[in-house]
Amino acid sequence: MRQFHIGQTMVPYEIDWSADRETINLAIDDTLTVTVTAPMEASYDDIEETLEAKQEWLLEKLYGLSEQSGPPYPKEFLSGEKLTYRGREYPLHVEESDVRQPELFFDGDTFTLSVHSYDAPSDHVSVRRKRQAVVDWYVDRAKADLQQRCNRYQSNVGATKITVDVCELSGRWGEYENGVVRLNWRLILAPVRIQDYVVIHELVHSTHSDHTDGFWNAVGSLLPDYEERREWLRVNGRTLSI
Template identity: 55%
Template sequence: MELAVRAPTSATVDDVEDVLEKKKQWILETLYGLVEQDDPPLDKEYLSSEKLLYNGRRYRLRVEESSVIEPELIFDGNRFDLLVPENDAINTRRKRQAVVDWYVTEATQKLPKRADDYIQKLGIDDIEIEVTTLQRRWGEYRPGHVSLHSRLILAPRKIQDYVVAHELAHFRHEEHSDAFWNTVGTLVPDYRERREWLRVKGSTLTV
């Protein structure tokens, strides 16, 4: 990945470096954040034969009537089953909510566990990790606290690990300094490739 810089012919190298330094945080957040490159997928109707994304893989969906009161999503490791009330003209919104609820529950249970090894390697403690919905970020650091976007559960586990490692590295270095990226690199040696995947493919991680 390359960053192209355009400047007037009258600008000196020092002028360009000064501007880059002032824009450093924005540049890093743009590379790391929710920048849409690939087109997002078409809206789903949650019908049989559609596929749902989970941990970077797409699994076939089967919709079937059941005695449930509200739609309920079940995953057996190979296929998603969406149970819908019998004799009920269920709408897409209610089906989608059942799918979203399932993903949020999975993310809340699974994503914080991705941090265990990194916490041990960094030798840090007193950390609170929550799963929530973030605006234009996949993860967020505050002193003693890390927030992870629930939609990360859609991404491959190696991408989940990159975001977790990135945020935990802030416990050692708050700024995106060389020392910070060195710390990320000790946790995830190929972090550049994972960061680039997230930059390009992040917009496809939708329910």
């Protein structure tokens, strides 16, 4: 078993030499071990160069969404269910009201979903309408809360004139591009310490484009336990779903 380092992240890998291959291929199994399938004539330097070129792919596989456990059982948005906000679960109460569209409210202890009488049943149309009301509330909260988290840390990382865009991101929790930090609205379901990790990660990209030692040192200067937070997100990320 050999080791490849991406910043402070140690990636164990093993080599499967194959006479039938002409190119080097990478694969990751459930134990998060990388298997490098390489032609017999490839050198260790060739393999290291391939791993170097695939850093972003490796990090996405190791810490992204694709390797996590499945999402929770789909909700029907009925009284007695629970909704997650900032890492904590709160009870959901559904009440009939004179509203055209379902509306979600939160008083700090309980979520209340107001619905019209025709949205009370659990048919697929009603569930879809109620779910959209819940998503709308989360997106609105995410825009406010995550903007605050970014404002708090911008000066710490030397970032200026940063625009924050909270939106739907496929396959990732955040990204940075040309002064814009984009954050997945589902982060609002995670504990604040996890939100802070993603926020700081993307803000640091304003001064470090790649995941170099300097990048991880900058993240670590603000979050000494960033590896623990990143691991939490890798393991629990798929549960951040509605």
